[in-house]
Amino acid sequence: MNGKGMYFPLLIAIVAIFVSTSFMLLEHLSFKVDRSHHHHDDKRKNQTICDNFSPNFPSIDPNTSSIICVDHNGCCNFTTVQAAVDSVANFSAIRSLIWINSGIYFEKVIVPKSKPNITFQGQGYTSTAIIYNDNANSSHGTFNSGSVQVFSTNFIAKNLSFMNVAPMAVPGAVGAQAVAIRIGGDQAAFWGCGFFGSQDTLHDDRGRHYFKECYIQGSIDFVFGNGKSFYENCELTSIASPGSRSINGAVTAHGRASKDEDSGFAFVNCSIGGTGRIWLGRAWRSFSTVVFSNTFMTDIISPDGWNDLNDPSRDQTIFYGEYKCSGAGSNMSQRASYVQKLNDTQALPFLNLSFIDAHLWLQSFSN
Numbered sequence: 441m442n443g444k445g446m447y448f449p450l451l452i453a454i455v456a457i458f459v460s461t462s463f464m465l466l467e468h469l470s471f472k473v474d475r476s477h478h479h480h481d482d483k484r485k486n487q488t489i490c491d492n493f494s495p496n497f498p499s500i501d502p503n504t505s506s507i508i509c510v511d512h513n514g515c516c517n518f519t520t521v522q523a524a525v526d527s528v529a530n531f532s533a534i535r536s537l538i539w540i541n542s543g544i545y546f547e548k549v550i551v552p553k554s555k556p557n558i559t560f561q562g563q564g565y566t567s568t569a570i571i572y573n574d575n576a577n578s579s580h581g582t583f584n585s586g587s588v589q590v591f592s593t594n595f596i597a598k599n600l601s602f603m604n605v606a607p608m609a610v611p612g613a614v615g616a617q618a619v620a621i622r623i624g625g626d627q628a629a630f631w632g633c634g635f636f637g638s639q640d641t642l643h644d645d646r647g648r649h650y651f652k653e654c655y656i657q658g659s660i661d662f663v664f665g666n667g668k669s670f671y672e673n674c675e676l677t678s679i680a681s682p683g684s685r686s687i688n689g690a691v692t693a694h695g696r697a698s699k700d701e702d703s704g705f706a707f708v709n710c711s712i713g714g715t716g717r718i719w720l721g722r723a724w725r726s727f728s729t730v731v732f733s734n735t736f737m738t739d740i741i742s743p744d745g746w747n748d749l750n751d752p753s754r755d756q757t758i759f760y761g762e763y764k765c766s767g768a769g770s771n772m773s774q775r776a777s778y779v780q781k782l783n784d785t786q787a788l789p790f791l792n793l794s795f796i797d798a799h800l801w802l803q804s805f806s807n
């Protein structure tokens with residue numbers, strides 16, 4: 441999403457912008473990287489960094505899965521996540537569980553279309569992260585800027601973070617979009633994951649996706665794309681600059697372009713907080729579809745709630761709904777005219793996992 445031209449009134453002095461995003465993002469995480477191995481004890485000079493390495497691999501059925509281990513200190517199969525992905529056979533029928541030890545993996549990772557059934561298993565989203573710093577300028581477009589890019593089906597990630605630490609996007613900036621992950625394959629699921637960036641953090645590009653108990657941080661359009669996705673119990677945190685009197689961010693920018701497409705974002709039992717003055721969504725394309733249900737919103741949400749990108753013709757076709765939300769930001773009395781306060785019947789399709797046909801594909805967390 442291009443924020444250009446939308447935020448002209450905003451260019452108030454934003455001191456926080458000059459704080460490097462990397463610092464802000466990293467500060468948020470209390471990385472529990474074990475540094476004790478690095479202390480050289482005189483009495484045991486030849487102790488190696490791997491002596492205490494004892495990975496807690498999950499138990500798997502070797503007929504249907506295999507485990508590949510990644511450790512940045514070199515204590516098991518691979519030191520980078522990409523090398524582990526590269527080792528997986530094309531179109532493998534069995535699941536490849538890539539177990540990633542805690543730590544920061546500074547690399548750009550691509551999971552190609554030819555590698556379905558891959559799981560990234562981290563050790564917690566505050567201790568394991570894949571991080572890169574491309575932005576739209578450095579990577580020839582927003583869509584290529586993702587630190588991680590998934591094009592395959594049946595991708596799963598558990599307990600790790602995806603981060604883009606390019607400098608924070610100033611409203612109206614050109615080329616500052618910086619994606620943490622692009623999810624371009626069908627049937628992807630994320631449990632206990634973190635997504636960190638500013639403009640365009642989570643590229644929910646296409647296909648059916650599930651997010652449970654995830655932490656999602658950004659400023660402008662930080663969940664965007666044309667996916668059909670169900671967000672359950674997720675924490676959405678805006679890092680748009682505090683103290684702004686004009687709008688300086690948006691949670692979503694859903695990209696449905698026509699009636700015939702089957703896409704939309706459903707948020708259930710989530711919370712929205714943080715800083716700035718933001719919209720719940722902007723109509724990237726004319727049939728943009730987003731519903732927030734049972735979601736707590738602080739007063740960072742602008743009273744009008746949503747934005748049609750200054751194209752009133754979109755008001756007839758966009759579908760923006762709110763259902764049983766709470767908190768100061770959920771007051772709908774001054775919402776834009778096209779926003780719908782959904783009744784029980786209207787909300788139903790957006791309230792459970794049938795929204796993403798989960799019975800056809802979603803595996804339980806323990807698998």
Ligand SMILES: *[C@@H]1O[C@H](CO)[C@@H](O)[C@H](O)[C@H]1NC(C)=O
Nearest residue numbers: 481482483484485486487488
């Ligand atoms: C490492 O130290 C132990 C005793 O502390 C010793 O027995 C062993 O030979 C040493 N190994 C190497 C490779 O130096």
Ligand SMILES: *[C@@H]1O[C@H](CO)[C@@H](O)[C@H](O)[C@H]1NC(C)=O
Nearest residue numbers: 499500501502503504505534
């Ligand atoms: C794996 O497959 C083999 C051969 O088909 C079978 O004997 C074995 O019981 C299977 N293991 C499990 C855990 O299902």
Ligand SMILES: *[C@@H]1O[C@H](CO)[C@@H](O)[C@H](O)[C@H]1NC(C)=O
Nearest residue numbers: 507508509516517518527528
């Ligand atoms: C990973 O390491 C284990 C244990 O050393 C080994 O059995 C396995 O073949 C390795 N896998 C790959 C993909 O290299």
Ligand SMILES: *[C@@H]1O[C@H](CO)[C@@H](O)[C@H](O)[C@H]1NC(C)=O
Nearest residue numbers: 526528529530531552553554
């Ligand atoms: C996997 O497929 C890609 C493209 O489809 C091909 O370039 C690559 O050589 C294949 N790798 C293996 C190990 O077969």
Ligand SMILES: *[C@@H]1O[C@H](CO)[C@@H](O)[C@H](O)[C@H]1NC(C)=O
Nearest residue numbers: 504533534535556557593594
């Ligand atoms: C692997 O992926 C294929 C195609 O997406 C899917 O049909 C199959 O069920 C998957 N297998 C496993 C073990 O996840």
Ligand SMILES: *[C@@H]1O[C@H](CO)[C@@H](O)[C@H](O)[C@H]1NC(C)=O
Nearest residue numbers: 561562563564598599632805
């Ligand atoms: C993921 O993290 C949660 C919370 O720390 C923990 O309860 C759960 O067992 C972890 N799951 C896996 C598969 O690592």
Ligand SMILES: *[C@@H]1O[C@H](CO)[C@@H](O)[C@H](O)[C@H]1NC(C)=O
Nearest residue numbers: 575576577613614615616617
């Ligand atoms: C991207 O490139 C354009 C043209 O060179 C430049 O004006 C802009 O400031 C750059 N943006 C960022 C975030 O570096």
Ligand SMILES: *[C@@H]1O[C@H](CO)[C@@H](O)[C@H](O)[C@H]1NC(C)=O
Nearest residue numbers: 672673708709734791792793
């Ligand atoms: C949302 O929360 C309500 C109330 O706690 C619960 O009944 C419902 O099952 C939850 N829905 C989802 C999809 O988790």
Ligand SMILES: *[C@@H]1O[C@H](CO)[C@@H](O)[C@H](O)[C@H]1NC(C)=O
Nearest residue numbers: 743767768770771772773774
């Ligand atoms: C919602 O906002 C309107 C207008 O600002 C106000 O009159 C009303 O009391 C608010 N409702 C609640 C429940 O806070």
Ligand SMILES: *[C@@H]1O[C@H](CO)[C@@H](O)[C@H](O)[C@H]1NC(C)=O
Nearest residue numbers: 780781782783784785786787
């Ligand atoms: C919900 O709203 C729809 C559309 O306005 C309406 O047709 C339907 O009767 C309403 N249902 C309930 C239960 O109020």
Ligand SMILES: *[C@@H]1O[C@H](CO)[C@@H](O)[C@H](O)[C@H]1NC(C)=O
Nearest residue numbers: 788789790791792793794795
């Ligand atoms: C989920 O919602 C659909 C309506 O979209 C409904 O038909 C179905 O019974 C619901 N499933 C559960 C498990 O509540």
